Amino acid sequence: MNNYVSVDTKYMSSEGMITAIVELAQSRGIALHKLLRGTGIFEQDLLCFNSTFSVSQQLRLIKQFKVLMEDSDSGFLLGSQLINDTSKAAQTLLYSAHLGQALNQLNAFKMQLSPLLFNKTHLKNAQYYIYLHCGFAVEEELYNYILEVYAAAFYSLLKRLTGEYPQCEFDFNFKKPKHIHQYEQHLGLKLRFEQPCTRWTIAQSVLKKVNPNASRLRFMQVHSQLQSTAYTRYSFIEAVWCFLSRQKEAGLEQTATAFAMSSATFKRKLKHHNITFSSLVDEQKKYQAIYLLTLKAKGNEQVAKQLAFYDIPNFRRAFKRWTGLTPSQIKT
Amino acid sequence: MRFNPFYSHRFLVNTVIALLLLAFFLSAFFGELKAKEHIQWLDVLGEGGIVLMTLSWITALLVSRPAGKVTRYLVCGLAIFMFSATLDLLDEWLIQPSQLWLSWIESLPAPIGMLLTSLGLYYWHQEQYVLNKQLRRREAHLRQHDKVCPITGLYKADYLQKVLTDQLKVGKPVIVGAIDVRDFSLFNREFGFYEGDRLLREISELILMNCRVGDVVCRYAGDCFMILMPATSTAQGQELLRQIKSALAHCAFKVEGIKKARFQHVTTEFVVGTPQQYAHDITHQLQLKLQQQKQQRAQQREQLC
Numbered sequence: 177m178n179n180y181v182s183v184d185t186k187y188m189s190s191e192g193m194i195t196a197i198v199e200l201a202q203s204r205g206i207a208l209h210k211l212l213r214g215t216g217i218f219e220q221d222l223l224c225f226n227s228t229f230s231v232s233q234q235l236r237l238i239k240q241f242k243v244l245m246e247d248s249d250s251g252f253l254l255g256s257q258l259i260n261d262t263s264k265a266a267q268t269l270l271y272s273a274h275l276g277q278a279l280n281q282l283n284a285f286k287m288q289l290s291p292l293l294f295n296k297t298h299l300k301n302a303q304y305y306i307y308l309h310c311g312f313a314v315e316e317e318l319y320n321y322i323l324e325v326y327a328a329a330f331y332s333l334l335k336r337l338t339g340e341y342p343q344c345e346f347d348f349n350f351k352k353p354k355h356i357h358q359y360e361q362h363l364g365l366k367l368r369f370e371q372p373c374t375r376w377t378i379a380q381s382v383l384k385k386v387n388p389n390a391s392r393l394r395f396m397q398v399h400s401q402l403q404s405t406a407y408t409r410y411s412f413i414e415a416v417w418c419f420l421s422r423q424k425e426a427g428l429e430q431t432a433t434a435f436a437m438s439s440a441t442f443k444r445k446l447k448h449h450n451i452t453f454s455s456l457v458d459e460q461k462k463y464q465a466i467y468l469l470t471l472k473a474k475g476n477e478q479v480a481k482q483l484a485f486y487d488i489p490n491f492r493r494a495f496k497r498w499t500g501l502t503p504s505q506i507k508t
Numbered sequence: 509m510r511f512n513p514f515y516s517h518r519f520l521v522n523t524v525i526a527l528l529l530l531a532f533f534l535s536a537f538f539g540e541l542k543a544k545e546h547i548q549w550l551d552v553l554g555e556g557g558i559v560l561m562t563l564s565w566i567t568a569l570l571v572s573r574p575a576g577k578v579t580r581y582l583v584c585g586l587a588i589f590m591f592s593a594t595l596d597l598l599d600e601w602l603i604q605p606s607q608l609w610l611s612w613i614e615s616l617p618a619p620i621g622m623l624l625t626s627l628g629l630y631y632w633h634q635e636q637y638v639l640n641k642q643l644r645r646r647e648a649h650l651r652q653h654d655k656v657c658p659i660t661g662l663y664k665a666d667y668l669q670k671v672l673t674d675q676l677k678v679g680k681p682v683i684v685g686a687i688d689v690r691d692f693s694l695f696n697r698e699f700g701f702y703e704g705d706r707l708l709r710e711i712s713e714l715i716l717m718n719c720r721v722g723d724v725v726c727r728y729a730g731d732c733f734m735i736l737m738p739a740t741s742t743a744q745g746q747e748l749l750r751q752i753k754s755a756l757a758h759c760a761f762k763v764e765g766i767k768k769a770r771f772q773h774v775t776t777e778f779v780v781g782t783p784q785q786y787a788h789d790i791t792h793q794l795q796l797k798l799q800q801q802k803q804q805r806a807q808q809r810e811q812l813c
Contacts, residue, residue, distance in 0.1 A: 203701035247658065249730055253701070260697050332693065340806035341799065357665040360795050361729035 180415040181287060183312055183449055186228040188288055190221065191263035193234055193254075197241045198222060200257055206244050215240060231291055231312050231411070242321055248355035251321050252362040255328025259336060264398050265289055271395040275337045276383035285402070287409060290329075292322050294414045296463070300471050302380040307373055307463060311411035313450035320350045323374060324359075330376065331363050339388045344378050347371040372499040372506060373466055412449055413456065420460045424484040428453050462498040465491075469503055476503050513570035520580065524566060524587045531594040538610055539602025547600055555597040562590040578635050581628030589621030646716065646725060650674075657727045659705050660712040665791075668726040668734055672787040675738060683737040683745040685778040686794045687715065687752060688802075692731035695770070699763050707761055711772060714759055718752045732798070734791070742780060749776040775801050 181187055194217070201211045208219055215236040221227040242250065259266070265285035272278035279297075282289055292312055298305045308326075310319060327346055334342050345366040346359075352369040353359065359367055410418070419434055420426060426434070431453070432442035446453055461483050468474045468482060480491035495503050513521050566586050573579040595614045604610050646662055655667040675682045689695075689711065696704040708731070715725050715733055724736040737745050753776050760769030777797040781790045 200701055203705070248664075252730065256693050256696070257701075335693075340810065341803045355665075355729075357791065357795075358729045360792070361732050364799060365792070365796055 180410045180412045181231065181291070182412050182445070183232045184230050186230045186233075188229050188231075188234070188291065189225070189263070190227065190229060192258065192261045192266065192289060194222070194229060194237060196254055196257040196261065197237055200250075200254060201241055201244060204245065211237070211240055211244060213240065234291070235312065235314060235318070238322065238325075239318055242318070249358050249362070251324035252328040252358055255325040255330075256332040256362075258325070258329040259332045261289075263288065264402050267398045268395060268402065269333065270336065270389060271391045271398065272337065272387055273390045273392065273395070274384050274387055275334065278333065278337055278387070279383070287411070290326055291411060293326055294411065294417075296467075298467070298471050299380060304378050304380050304383060305471065306376045306378075307467070308376070309374075309414075309417070309459070309463065311414050313413065316350070320348075320353070323348060323350075327376070328362050334378070334382070336389070337387045338382060338385045342378060342382045342385075344376060347373065347375040347377070349374050372501065373463060412445070413451065416446075416456060417460050420457060421464065424482070458494075458498060461494070465495055465503070466499070466506065469506055473507075479503070510571055511574065513567070516575055517570050517579070517583070520570060520583045520587075523584065524590075527587050527591040528594060531591050531598065534610070534613065535595060535598040535602050535604070539598070539604050542601055542603055552597065552600045555593065555600065558593045559590060559597055562586055562593060566590070578628055578631045581624050581631060583628075585621045585624030585626075585628055587621070588617045588624065592616075592618035592621065660709050660727050662712050662725055662727040662733070664726065665728045665734075668724070668728065668736060669787045669791070671724060672736060672781065672790065675736070676781060676783050676785060676787065679783045680738060681783070682781045683740045683742065683778055684781055684790055684794060685735040685737060685745055685749045685776065686728070686798055687733045687735070687749070687756075688775045688777075688798050689731040690773045690775055699766070703763050707770075707772070710759070710761060711756065714755055715752055718748070718755050720748070723748075728791070732795075734794070742778075745778050745780075749778060752776070775805075777801065 198208065198211065202208065212218065216233050217229065217237060221229070241254070259270070265281070265288045268281045268285070269278045269289075272281060283295070286294060292310070292314075293308050294311045295309065296307045298307075308323070314322070327348075331344060334344060341364070343366060344364060345368070346363055347368045349371055350369060356367075416431065416435070419431060423430065423434075428442070429439050432439040435442060437445065443453065446456070464483055465479055468479045469476075474482075476488050476491065480488050483491065485491040485494070492503060495501070499506065511517065566583055569579060569583055569586070573582075592614060599614075650667070650671060652663075652667060655664050656662070657664050672682065672684065689708075692704070692707075695707060708727070712725065712727065712733065715735070719725055719735060720737075722738055726734050726736070728734045735748070737748065740748075753774055756772045756774050758771070760771060762769055775798055777794055779790050779794050779797070781787075
């Protein structure tokens, strides 16, 4: 439970996102000092292999990048550049035997490769569903941009590991963006917006497609090198989220105790992460409810009971508040 | 591109500064200080505003225009006008002994400056005519500088959307062609974004070269270009796309630092737009067709393996 990363914990190297951003910005003629202004990252940090960075630094850099690049395709460019990363963790993905293995690796090293999101996956009717959640609370506009970046990275990974253009359905919970043509160009045409959850769906058969660049030997080599280093697995928000999904009735007090904090300290820590306890509980329950209703095809009564609601009307009201839809509407 | 006035317009900057100083010295030399209670602050505000505004126009001109005849006339005209305005402003503090020639100096330059500015504007009109000719095939009847892609200099998707909507509203049938560069992400990965951007720029030039005068080329998104072809038959449109395709396939792009030339292969598609359709439906249909073609090719490649 204590193996989590806070927004200010300096733990990741500059490989991956930070390097990709700097490279891209420089190739577009943006001066490095302009890009790094206000991010708390210095030029010499980028050159020194031992320096570590925090998520808040990464977030500030992304924000700065977004502003300076101006063009509406910058997120997609960044996303496709992410999978050209040469870090060990990224290499295990690219040498994987198939997409399924690569996604397992991605999950194992997510705090290095994509610390800003975490996911819950489900298999049903030969469809593989990936539900995405925010590992660090950020303002909406930036969050949408981050989803754009990772969606592009995910689709590039899909293309790279299958050697073709697989179908992937992208559901986003924000409304249709102005630069929709960029989405269509880079992610394909299976796009839906204003959905209750951010969810990406691929066919199960894609997971087992042989990766044309697979190399078992190289995979094992990189993998064994990675085993020797200790890796943190969760962001603070994800850790709380996971605890809440196990302890449905847990209140603030109990959760704080589980994290070995007083409730005041715990609250302060959540506030530092830009989120409140109740909104986190809501977010978690919303996801659970959608999952149970749609993928598990459970009735309202069962869901209400599982999520520790007092009665069905209460659950219906809460559900309507979270998603704008009634439980029966979401089933259809 | 912005210009550094101290570098590209050294003569003009010196002229402006010299005129300002001259105005100061002339008034200071001949004038006598007014008593404080005689100063009319509203006049100071108004006349000062005129001087500052003119100065800001001059700066804007110097920063945004390359050196040349039009810039020279416009800046000189405005600078002379500003000279008059400055003398006028300084009069609020200094009483000029009623010397005839100073009032001459004060009022005469303004119309001369206006005359020069007007001359400059006339030349600007001629220049614009030439530039518009240069911009043909990049631009339809509409100009919106914020919708130009900074990399290729072509208009972006929303411009195409707008022009297409206008075309459809008039009720003219129109053909929209799409050109998608194959494996562009691979190129970016191999040679970096700098070379990738350069390639896009070169491709856009080549597409422009192959288009007719009435066509409009846009950079739609990423590596996808679209061409708006008004009053074109299907056969003509197809032929044009085929020509562009072969032109690109034969264009030997030299990546910096690499000896071997790269040839670009593209996927082309087109859609005939009818007046009942929305612009977005047409581009959506095009994208769908492009993606089907890409998927088919990937499947064929797999079968060959």
